[in-house]
Amino acid sequence: MRDGSTSDCKQKPGVIAPVIDLKRCEGKGGCLEVCPENVFEIRRIAQDDYLGLDLMHRLKLRVHGMKVAYTPNANACRSCGLCVTACPERAIKLIRAA
Numbered sequence: 001m002r003d004g005s006t007s008d009c010k011q012k013p014g015v016i017a018p019v020i021d022l023k024r025c026e027g028k029g030g031c032l033e034v035c036p037e038n039v040f041e042i043r044r045i046a047q048d049d050y051l052g053l054d055l056m057h058r059l060k061l062r063v064h065g066m067k068v069a070y071t072p073n074a075n076a077c078r079s080c081g082l083c084v085t086a087c088p089e090r091a092i093k094l095i096r097a098a
């Protein structure tokens, strides 16, 4: 129903959040470019995350400069889905926040 209010069809912030599959992410930054809510940052993978990967994915990450996407502003996500579409590695899923 169109009521002329400022509400739109987007989800409220904090309901849905993006989750990055670090085995897929290559830090290309498509998500960073398209997200209207500034959810993402691209940075060097954290040591704990790196050590959590198997050898094959560690090597893959080295080839891609050790960069991955993180979501420091995940609670601002409004579930528009642009990041999911923009990621060439299909590394992003939107899940219901806990």
Ligand code: SF4
Pocket (backbone or CB within 6 Å): 018, 034, 035, 036, 037, 038, 039, 076, 077, 078, 079, 080, 081, 082, 083, 084, 094
């Ligand atoms: S779904 Fe939209 S608002 Fe949420 S992280 Fe992706 S691009 Fe940003």
